[in-house]
Every structure is written in C-alpha cells, then in structure tokens.
Amino acid sequence: MTDLTPREIVSELDRFIIGQKDAKRAVAVALRNRWRRRQLDSQLADEVMPKNILMIGPTGVGKTEISRRLAKLVGAPFVKVEATKFTEVGYVGRDVDSIVRDLVEVALQLVRERRREEVRARAQDAAEERVIAALVGDTASEATRESFRRKLRDNLLDDTEIELEMTDQGRGMSSFDIPGMPGSSVGMINLSDMMKGAFGGQTKKRKILVKDAYKPLIDEESDKLLDDEKITSEALHAVENDGIVFLDEIDKVAKSSERGSGDVSREGVQRDLLPLIEGSVVATKHGSVKTDHILFIASGAFHIAKPSDLLPELQGRLPIRVELRSLTRDDFRAILTDTEASLLRQYEALIGAEGVTLTFTEDGIDALADMAARVNESVENIGARRLSTILERVLEEISFTAADKSGEAVTVDRAYVESALEGLVGQQDLSKFIL
Numbered sequence: 001m002t003d004l005t006p007r008e009i010v011s012e013l014d015r016f017i018i019g020q021k022d023a024k025r026a027v028a029v030a031l032r033n034r035w036r037r038r039q040l041d042s043q044l045a046d047e048v049m050p051k052n053i054l055m056i057g058p059t060g061v062g063k064t065e066i067s068r069r070l071a072k073l074v075g076a077p078f079v080k081v082e083a084t085k086f087t088e089v090g091y092v093g094r095d096v097d098s099i100v101r102d103l104v105e106v107a108l109q110l111v112r113e114r115r116r117e118e119v120r121a122r123a124q125d126a127a128e129e130r131v132i133a134a135l136v137g138d139t140a141s142e143a144t145r146e147s148f149r150r151k152l153r154d155n156l157l158d159d160t161e162i163e164l165e166m167t168d169q170g171r172g173m174s175s176f177d178i179p180g181m182p183g184s185s186v187g188m189i190n191l192s193d194m195m196k197g198a199f200g201g202q203t204k205k206r207k208i209l210v211k212d213a214y215k216p217l218i219d220e221e222s223d224k225l226l227d228d229e230k231i232t233s234e235a236l237h238a239v240e241n242d243g244i245v246f247l248d249e250i251d252k253v254a255k256s257s258e259r260g261s262g263d264v265s266r267e268g269v270q271r272d273l274l275p276l277i278e279g280s281v282v283a284t285k286h287g288s289v290k291t292d293h294i295l296f297i298a299s300g301a302f303h304i305a306k307p308s309d310l311l312p313e314l315q316g317r318l319p320i321r322v323e324l325r326s327l328t329r330d331d332f333r334a335i336l337t338d339t340e341a342s343l344l345r346q347y348e349a350l351i352g353a354e355g356v357t358l359t360f361t362e363d364g365i366d367a368l369a370d371m372a373a374r375v376n377e378s379v380e381n382i383g384a385r386r387l388s389t390i391l392e393r394v395l396e397e398i399s400f401t402a403a404d405k406s407g408e409a410v411t412v413d414r415a416y417v418e419s420a421l422e423g424l425v426g427q428q429d430l431s432k433f434i435l
C-alpha cells in the first residue's frame, strides 16, 4: 500500500490525464483515507468506512482512466463493471457478487506476478538449467554444459528446437471474456484454474524453440518457489483493504420519472448492489471476502436521471460527488502532446517499428484537435475517444503501407490531416460511420 500524499497522487495522475482536477483530488483523498485508517488502532479502524465516490460526467472524459491509473499507481486490485449488465434479460442470476469474485481473480494475478518477480532470479537460473539439460542431456560433462551455457547467454541457440517436459496448462490464458458479454470484467472464467482442477499437475512433452522456452519455464519454476496458500491469503487481504471497484453507468439503473417500464429491475440492481457497498461478506472459492473497505467509484453521465434518483441508501454510500467536464479542443491538444504514452507517441513508435520515421508538426496536431472537437460537436460527443478514431483514419494509409517503406519519413501536417479526412468531416452521414 502506498504512502503517497494526495498532492503526490494528483501529480502522478497529471502525467496521464489532462484536467479533471476535482476528480483527481477526490480519488487522491479517498486513497489517503485508507492510509490514515491504517494508522488507527484496529477497533477504531473497523469503524471507519471508506468514502465512496460518485463521478458525474459525459462519456470519454477520463472517469475510468483516472480510477484505473490510480489503482495501477498503488498496485491495487481493480475491476470495472457496468451496472446495466445486471439488468440484462437472460443474465443468469443477476449475481452482483461476481464483482467481488472477479476482484479476487485480479488480485491473485497481481500478487502472483509480484511474488514471481521476487523469485525471478532463482527461477531464471532453474529455467536455464532445464534448457541446458534439454540441449545436452543429463549425462553431459560439466565442460559441455558450460560451453552451452555461454552459447545460450550469447543468444546463439535461440532458434534451436528442444523438447521439454512442461506442466500441461494454458499459461498466459488464465482468463478470457465470454464473447458478447459487455462489461469486460464480469463474466470471466478462470481457465487455468479449471485446467488445474481437471488435469492436476500433469506434464506433457513439448517441442519448443529455446527463445520461446524461457518465459513458460521461468513462470513454471517461479510457481514452484511460490507458496499458493500465502498468495491466496495475501490476495484476499488486498481485495478487502485495497480493492477498487469502478461501477459504470450507475445512472442507467436509477429510477427516472421519464421512463416507465423497467424501473423495477433497475431498482432491483441498486438493491442488489447496496449490501456490497454497505459492507457484507461474499463467498468466493478462495475464501470469504469482507467488502466493507473496498472503495467503490460509481460513475455516470446523469443526462436524464439525477443522482437524487438513486435509492437514498445508495446516495448515502456515495457521499463524495465530483463532476467531470466535457473536453475542449485545447484539452484534446494537450491529451495528444502532454500525456505520457500519448496516442501520438504510440503511433510514432508503432510506425517506427517498421523503420519509418513518423512526425507530427505543430499545425498537424492543431488540425487533429480541431477535427476531434468538430466531429464531437456535429455527430456525437464521445470525448477523448474521438482522438483514436480520427487518428486511425488519418494514419490508415501509412499504417497499411509502412511495411514497404522502411527508411522513409512521413510528416503529418495540417494538409496531411485535412486531405485524409476530406469529404468526411462536415458530412454528417459519412462521419457518423467512419469517424
């Protein structure tokens, strides 16, 4: 857990998110409150409930991004769920407890990854021994082994095929989404756990290139060095004390005088969510989880429903209200240029991987920001997400041809942007589909 001060948290968030000062401050305070609670004696600490947050603002202005970055910054388990998911017809059981179960899966992966890092050096040595054994056999002399070790370390054997006895498990496929299920986090199945259950610790012979063998071998060797029980209890602890749940579209489950039918199921979702937010115990297959100190960040545009349309009990549990503003053309420009790993830098690097130097001129960036603002105004305001669709369109040609253009340079200026978007902007029908 972090001991960053609110000011420090905000300045970290500033590296990635433009504007939205109030929201940044609110999440920073919520996080600091956790640290403060930890300084109290346990009796009082148990009494202090987290101050959950309601973020109000249009789509694509940074609500999720602020929450996700915050979680990442402090290594907290994080899930995003759409509240409307639980009103869907045919959604079996409408089981809001799955939010907590998903959070546990996320935490298990986080903790495992962290612990793996700690035993990495030892696991690396063990993996190397196994590769050498696969190359030269068990009976080779020490001199042979050493000569192969040197070649290995000089990457001379990268493309040699070896046969290895490996755990028969879909590593790296530990979870997947069920297609067609919105709300990315809920509805995940943990495949590797299923496999573990089904196959136990069975192993299988596999043919594999030396360079591809390291990652799975290191994972396997580190898992041998890890204590599963400790990881589980650490993960449960992380969920209970550091977990963050981002509940999107909360406004869509609010009662609204302007809508008739369906209110029953919407209110039902709020009732289902309430115990989670108020604090209850959820059973998961890894153990039970107390939800009292999980931080909930609810979010919605509240175009039609108002926060006061939520159940009073729910309103009471979301005492911190922050509004996020619509993004302006200048915000778009800043998002393109002033954020770490901004879209421009990503594209420069991606096209750069083909040996093509991509540069954006100042007036080219102006043009991108202008276009994003214009299309948002004339078609639909999807916030900063518009930047991705515009850029994708502007760079479509170079994305397709870069592979044949190694050594060349491409400069994106205003003329380039405008010619790529010619005929699209301004024409409602066209831009609706293409931008």
Ligand SMILES: Nc1ncnc2c1ncn2[C@@H]1O[C@H](COP(=O)(O)OP(=O)(O)OP(=O)(O)O)[C@@H](O)[C@H]1O
Pocket: 016, 017, 018, 019, 020, 058, 059, 060, 061, 062, 063, 064, 065, 066, 248, 249, 299, 300, 335, 339, 383, 384, 385
């Ligand atoms: N203020 C901002 N600064 C930098 N990037 C932003 C900002 N707002 C949005 N973005 C980018 O736009 C994308 C969408 O933002 P985000 O997911 O936060 O939307 P949101 O406000 O949560 O909307 P929704 O409720 O529809 O999910 C993200 O890729 C994010 O990086």
